[in-house]
Amino acid sequence: MKAIAIDDEPIALEIVRSHASKVPFLDLKAEFTDAFKALEYLQKESIDLLFLDIKMPDISGIDFFNSLSKKPLLIFTTAYSEHAVTSFEMDAVDYLLKPFSLSRFLKGCNKAFELHNFRNASETTDHLYIKTGYEQIKVFFEDILYLEATGNYVTFATKEKSILSRSTFIEAINLLPPDKFVRVHRSFVVAVNKIDKVERHQVTINHKTIPLSEAFRQSLTAYLSR
Numbered sequence: 494m495k496a497i498a499i500d501d502e503p504i505a506l507e508i509v510r511s512h513a514s515k516v517p518f519l520d521l522k523a524e525f526t527d528a529f530k531a532l533e534y535l536q537k538e539s540i541d542l543l544f545l546d547i548k549m550p551d552i553s554g555i556d557f558f559n560s561l562s563k564k565p566l567l568i569f570t571t572a573y574s575e576h577a578v579t580s581f582e583m584d585a586v587d588y589l590l591k592p593f594s595l596s597r598f599l600k601g602c603n604k605a606f607e608l609h610n611f612r613n614a615s616e617t618t619d620h621l622y623i624k625t626g627y628e629q630i631k632v633f634f635e636d637i638l639y640l641e642a643t644g645n646y647v648t649f650a651t652k653e654k655s656i657l658s659r660s661t662f663i664e665a666i667n668l669l670p671p672d673k674f675v676r677v678h679r680s681f682v683v684a685v686n687k688i689d690k691v692e693r694h695q696v697t698i699n700h701k702t703i704p705l706s707e708a709f710r711q712s713l714t715a716y717l718s719r
Contacts, residue, residue: 494609498524498544499531499554500570505591509544509570512598518606528557540565542586542605547571555579559708562715564671566605579708584663584676611667621668623649623658630656634673638698640665640682652699675716678706685716 498509506524513521525531543565547554572591580588587601622629641648642662649656690697
């Protein structure tokens, strides 16, 4: 996996560089103390994984990531624990609290590698199998309107029917090709080409009104403007 790291502390970047050099499937292409220089890099280069600090002087890591139209897998590296819930809502692969050990770093990288492989697999097919009860139901990506999370279940809504699957929202999201689906709320992911209307606090798909939260508005806007 190709990766970059962003942190305003050079020592923190040195630690990421040292740990990354020991992970055989990870290629750390660049490190940045300036988030805007990293943005210039990302406008020209494609990466698979981003190591990102949260509290930086000019822009927070959360705002930086939400500004990206094409989002790589994300691992937060931070000294502050209070943003853990937000990182979960942003589908971060992991949340590494400084100072983190090599073993903890490797655990996060392994999770990212598994999700990276899932993403690549979804890009080479036009469907997925949804487990519901004792059945596996084949559903084409093109037929999916949106996903809705409710507790430990996820509903896959299509024009014809809704399929309830017992899985985590993150697991369900990572079955989808990221170039066709975007998250608009902590409990909703929508098919971009099925959106009929975008308003300040909601989107409409096939006469269904879906909430649009502030945390994901910028991401959706960037996605639609590509």
